[in-house]
Amino acid sequence: MSEPCFRHLPVLLAEVVASAPANSQNLLDCTLGGAGHSQALLKKFSKATLYGIDRDPTALAASRHRLAEFPGVTAIEQASFLELPYWAERWNMSFDFILADLGMSSEQLAAPERGFSFLQEGPLDMRMDPFRQVETAAQILQQRSEFEIRRLLQTYGEERFAPQIARAIVKHRANAPLVTTTDLAELVERVVPRKFQKPNFHPATQTFQALRMEVNQEPEEIKALLDFTIENLRPGGRLAVISFHSLEDRPVKQRFREWERPCRCPSDLPLCVCGLQALGVSLQRKPIVAGAEEIEQNPRSRSARLRVFERNAVCFPGSDKESED
Ligand SMILES: C[S@@+](CC[C@H](N)C(=O)[O-])C[C@H]1O[C@@H](n2cnc3c(N)ncnc32)[C@H](O)[C@@H]1O
Incomplete structure (x- = not known):
């Protein structure tokens, strides 16, 4: 079978793979694209299972092809972030590592008929899922x-x-x-x-x-993604999000901060009375960015920002699927 041509270089590849917890067993890629990140994750975690979604049918076809050799690939579904709770329930799974590489792929941008690029003539379309949107x-x-x-x-x-x-x-x-x-x-x-x-x-x-x-209703989608991921990370699990502009990065940064410091008590109270506990910790103060070499090879990586959040190893009752088992 010939490889479908999918024009996309994954950004911050080594950094994403390094941010997954050691011994990750269950991986979720929420933005499969051409599956470059997923492939590298499966090479490192050869015994892991991988679940993946993308709302773009072209990306799914490319991912299925690229990941065909990996026995751990358990599910590849066409879905948007808003549909993740439905799929997670069907899979009955929570995750050690969840990845979201936001925005569009180079493949989407390079296809004039998709209408994403101002540099090539095409219909003003821009739907990531042209069949259901x-x-x-x-x-x-x-x-x-x-x-x-x-x-x-x-x-x-x-x-x-x-x-x-x-x-x-x-x-x-x-x-x-x-x-x-x-x-x-x-x-x-x-x-x-x-x-x-x-x-x-x-x-x-x-x-x-x-x-x-x-x-593509992106702000609502990102909100749904963040709501979903914090609920579906295993204790000690990590969420990695790559964003490409401030309107993507800002909600991620804000939610990570809220998860780290959820206490809603007035600042002049000597003790916390709301009882809201930190859900985990943001692993970097500043986002990880691409180095000069990567930017040279893949100019799209210039604006990439990677943030990683680690869920507490011990989760508080009612705040995580695992603790309810
Ligand atoms: C930057 S690309 C991902 C590239 C991928 N990491 C790789 O290695 O090839 C982003 C992908 O996310 C998908 N996507 C964007 N928003 C989405 C959403 N709300 N739900 C599901 N998929 C989405 C796009 O269709 C696109 O294929």
Whole structure:
């Protein structure tokens, strides 16, 4: 069988593998992609079982192929983070190591027909799961109000020229819908004043990011992922999350902090009365980032941030599946 071509180099590979607990037995990869991380994990933990999901059917096909030789691969399912509780119940499993490598893969970006890239002409789609997700980026641009588009660009793109871009989109669609990635990229390029355009940074970058986040409901998905993972780590288990921009990294950092310091008592109380205990510890103060060599080989790794959280070895009653067994 020939290898399906999946154009994606896993980032921070050695660092991810090193962050899994020694003797990990049950692994969960929530973002299989081309399964580069999963493959390296299975090479190191040859007796482990691996469960994996991805919402993109192309990624699943590539993962199944790449992981075919590993007997430990127990389940590969098409699912989004919101569906993880359903699958974990079916698998009846909690995990020593959970990995989430957020965002899109290079494969998704490189396929013009998926509509993620402003550099290649394609339909304005951006759905990671084109079969089960309904709304495309083109539909959002055609159907939302100017106010909603503006808010979306501000919130998910942190786009300074959101009002101007939203206005131009609404004006454009009064004559003709925005259909292709190039339609949108060129519109943004016209709207953002030249003197604010940075070298080596396409002015439509943040607009595309915002639309991708909205199409795929990424903030809700990340919240669901974090809710799920803390409940489904075994005592001493670890969660590793790789993010690529601040809107992904921020919720991860905040949740890790809450898990470490869940006490809700007013700071002037001499003793804790809320009784909320730390669920574990964040293993780094600062995220792990790629070194110069990796950035040279894989420029996408430049913005990668890896954070790892370790669940307490002893879990408190009611706070973990294992302690209920
Ligand atoms: C950066 S890639 C992962 C690459 C992978 N670690 C590898 O080694 O090839 C991110 C993957 O996560 C998937 N993904 C993103 N958001 C998701 C979600 N909410 N639920 C499930 N999969 C998601 C994407 O479809 C994509 O394939």
